Amino acid sequence: MRIHGEMPPEKEEEEKVKSLSLSIQQPQKLVVVGYALTSKKKKSFLQPKLEVLARNKGILFVAIDLNRPLLDQGPFDVVLHKLLGKDWCGAIEDYRKKNPEVAVLDPPDAIEQLLNRQSMLNDVTNLNLSDCYGKVRVPRQMVINNDPSSIPHEVTSAGLKLPLVAKPLVVDGTAKSHQMFLAYDQFSLSELEPPLVLQEFVNHGGVLFKIYIVGEAIKVVRRFSLPNVTKQELSKVEGVFRFPRVSSAAASADDADLDPSVAELPPLPLLEKLARELRHRLGLRLFNVDMIREHGTKDVFYVIDINYFPGYGKMPDYEHIFTDFLLSLMQSKYKNRPAQ
CATH class of the missing domain: 3.30.470.20 (ATP-grasp fold, B domain)
Known part of the structure; x- marks a missing residue:
């Protein structure tokens, strides 16, 4: 005798399969962070414990090649930087304009203050x-x-x-x-x-x-x-x-x-x-x-x-x-x- 409100066996199996399929997560999209840091800042910030945890969370840090145009590199989801100089600030601004979906941390004009x-x-x-x-x-x-x-x-x-x-x-x-x-x-x-x-x-x-x-x-x-x-x-x-x-x-x-x-x-x-x-x-x-x-x-x-x-x-x-x-x-x- 089935208790009122209990699911029929065939329906129960169907729900189990649906639940199992929902629990299998799709591969997480990799978050690519391009970074441009001084050697001193890179050493203090990009410590092994940060990089390991980041990889486990689907985040990849990629060094930006300062000898190549920034616009030719990537694609990046985030650009992380701490460099000074007119040329670099100009490159970042051009990159922001052409890639408005990329998070730039942070805008050079805001940093200037x-x-x-x-x-x-x-x-x-x-x-x-x-x-x-x-x-x-x-x-x-x-x-x-x-x-x-x-x-x-x-x-x-x-x-x-x-x-x-x-x-x-x-x-x-x-x-x-x-x-x-x-x-x-x-x-x-x-x-x-x-x-x-x-x-x-x-x-x-x-x-x-x-x-x-x-x-x-x-x-x-x-x-x-x-x-x-x-x-x-x-x-x-x-x-x-x-x-x-x-x-x-x-x-x-x-x-x-x-x-x-x-x-x-x-x-x-x-x-x-x-x-x-x-x-x-x-x-x-x-x-x-x-x-x-x-x-x-x-x-x-x-x-x-x-x-x-x-x-x-x-x-x-x-x-x-x-x-x-x-x-x-x-x-x-x-x-x-x-x-x-």
Whole structure:
């Protein structure tokens, strides 16, 4: 006796066959990522663990031959690059126009804003995130283009407060473009070589937050940074002191025993809105934001730097985050493709 609603045997077999056929997935289309990176960036980014995971997910990284026209290469689903120069930027723009379906990470004209520290933080200055569990600001800064002997007068006229962080104006990927100095008096700044940016130093408890952005994904890590400068130190110390980069993984502060008020990560809603706004305003999908919390506050943050295509190899789980991002690009592409 068959229970009401039970499927007849012949129908049940038919459904089993149908279910089995649906469970046999069609071979996944290979996602081909053409990349043009410096040897240093290739070594840090294209680590074996990334390439193995990518192959397992159907993603293939292919080196772009810089000695051949880009238009003659491919076909690519994604072009990933971090090269400078007028010729390369022109080649990328031509490729984008002739291959609008290919995801270019990222457009050279959008990247350009982050190559100059005068324009780098403009889009942060105009943000209003006060309703998102915190305030985001940028330090007061000024640009010195020439004649270092005029720096003391210009600093005084601009009303910038000491100490000051001195950074090269142009970010071109060289070691020199990442050399930074802390100046305790404006007269010593005349020893530095313009063009440079002078930025007011904000005490932040010696901890910096690196906010990595990969499409819509956000990953935050702590890095050790410069210690606070007391008024007593400021009155006694003179000169300009070079300080090391704080972006290296060796400077990680994630496992350190830190004061909770210093170590607490910025609120996620704040970071999500910041990332969303900057993605839209900058027109970029691969960048990181260096952020500090003003010491003695809970919710006042400063963005001090934005970097395009940063050292993702130092980011925990970067291979999973990045491959998921590449696959999401393809899903969006096919989702938005008109029906045939």
